[in-house]
Amino acid sequence: MERQVLLRVFLCIASAAGQISYLIPEEMAKGSVVGNIARDLGLDVKRLKSGKARIFTSDSAEYMELSRERGVLLVKERIDREALCRQTTPCALHLQIILENPMELFRITIEITDINDNSPAFKNDERRFEISESATVGSKFVLERAVDLDIGTNGVKNYSLKPTDHFVLRVESQADGSKKVEMVLHKQLDREKDEHISLLLKAVDGGEPQRSGTVNIYVTVLDVNDNAPVFTQSVYKAVIEEHSQKGTILTKVGATDADKGTNGDISYAVSPTNDGVSDIFTIHKNGEVILVSDVDFEKAKSYQIDIEAKDSGGLSDSSKIIVDVIDINDNKPVISILSKSDTIPEDSPYNTVIVMFSVSDPDSKQNGNVKCFINDNIPFTLTSSSNNFYSLVTDSELDRERASEYNITVSCSDEGVPSLSSSVTLTLQISDVNDNAPVFDRSSYEAYIVENNTPGLSIF
Known part of the structure; x- marks a missing residue:
């Protein structure tokens, strides 16, 4: 039977300029309107067209699209909150709206609510x-x-x-x-x-x-069989580094049974659940908990393993193991160019924006802290409006006659040990303006002429 769901879209305009937030339910139909971007950002629809407004997101999945003609943000693909965020809450998409001439950046947050x-x-x-x-x-x-x-x-x-x-x-x-x-x-x-x-x-x-x-x-x-096994602890704790080798021993658990003989024989098992934990960890007869699949901190920061101790008569006890995954520095910073100019005039004023880019690193703490810099002895500098977004701007006078082209290398490094880094090289042409008058190659000249020379004779 078809189930009808009443979808309500709530809008919350953030107090900070250039940033807005929307609240929408998952599973909205393709083409549904998320919000009126032009109105909420205080822009004219014509500005969206002339500025070639477009969406940028560091995520490869494109769930949203921008209608420049209508000035609205639309659902492009079905959004499944569970596939997107699993149990993480709040679940949100982070987008940027980029405009050209002049360059502008607006940040959009779309929180996906559960149905x-x-x-x-x-x-x-x-x-x-x-x-x-x-x-x-x-x-x-x-x-x-x-x-x-x-x-x-x-x-x-x-x-x-x-x-x-x-x-x-x-x-x-x-x-x-x-x-x-x-x-x-x-x-x-x-x-x-x-x-x-x-x-x-x-x-x-x-x-x-x-x-x-x-x-x-x-x-x-x-x-x-009149005695059940009893675990020595109600909760066990363990830690493991991400990408640890299969076969790594996390911890050892134990249970006791007062019965003798076969009725006191205890077997251990990871309780079956459909969240996949039983496919990642197993437990041996001696109580050792073993890693049998890969763990990735960027996918799951911790696990709860429900375990059972059962004797031959069917009596059992339960406990659980809380496993914390330790992050290692296994991801390089990712540099994403949002917008760039290939040519600028030599009379450009200071702080002219040449390039806008974002940088991300999925690692945690210092492993995910990223700093960016450019090569020395060039008339440009980096500015940052937030931890993730940078602009390359002019910081001194340009002169095409001295340098008509610059190769600018942007490098970003994290604070992990060892540090991982990424870089990108940009080529910028300096265009000429009429800022130089003709100049004689001497301040004075001397010439001699003999009388009765032919009229029209060239002196030089």
Whole structure:
């Protein structure tokens, strides 16, 4: 059934000149109007045309387009907030509007709000337990938590478990905002009466309309195992550098079981979730947590690994590992030319803008702090209106007769150790103006003539 969604676009004009912000929901139709750029920037539509107004963004994905004729910003491609920002909030696009003659730069921020377009989901469609009939009332069994790509109220809100003849659901909120989901035995099992029990775990979100996901739980009742494993810690912590080699050991976890023999044998596992964590880390029988895939700080700064310890009778305990990813300086600064002049007249005034460019580095802290500079002994300098945007301007008199062309090298380096850098070389022609009068090559001349020479004779 087609679902109709009422989309509202909110506009917030920032107090700083040359910068505006818009607030729009994800999944807006192509061609939808985001805002009236001309009006909100206080520009005439004719200025957008004459200035060849265009959009610049350091991101390769072009979600927006500018209609110069109408003076409005339009949705060019469907925006999926979850694909764009995952769980990061706020989620925003950062654009720049560039105009020529004269050069001008306006910064645009478009915040993308979430709509309830994803259902809670479990990685597996079923979960099986083997539980001893001697399991004590109050025994806990870890269930898979659902993951909802939506955020806020549109994320997972509640769980339910049916039927409740033998088990009830316990949902415990964690300090980091996640939920620990367990089923708790509240009525003694009897294998002779119920050897197999089927339950349905349901997760619902808080969106409108509400969405849900389910997983089937099958319990096989066994004999005699009266002690569950217990982890030595409720939370483990570990750190790992991005791009660490596969096979790297993060940490070692442990659990104890008071039972003897096979009922006291413990196995460990990473709890399955559909956020991909179980594909990045694994845990060995001895409790060592191992990296099995690549980690990239620019994609994820931390991970939560839900782990289980289970004995041969099916009793289990849960814990989690918080893994912080350490950034390394693995990205060079990226220089993006926004606008440039290939030729300027020699009588250009000081502070004439020659080139406008932006620089970005996805690394964090000092690894992402970038400084730019140009080669020495040229009549130009760099100015910066913010950390990311620079202008190359004249800072002394130009004279085509002394220098008709300049090769200007712009270099940008980060503060990482070792430092990474990028550079670009620009060629600028100096055009001539009529600023020099004719000059004789001598201040005086001497000549002699013999009388009776032929009329019309040249003296020099």
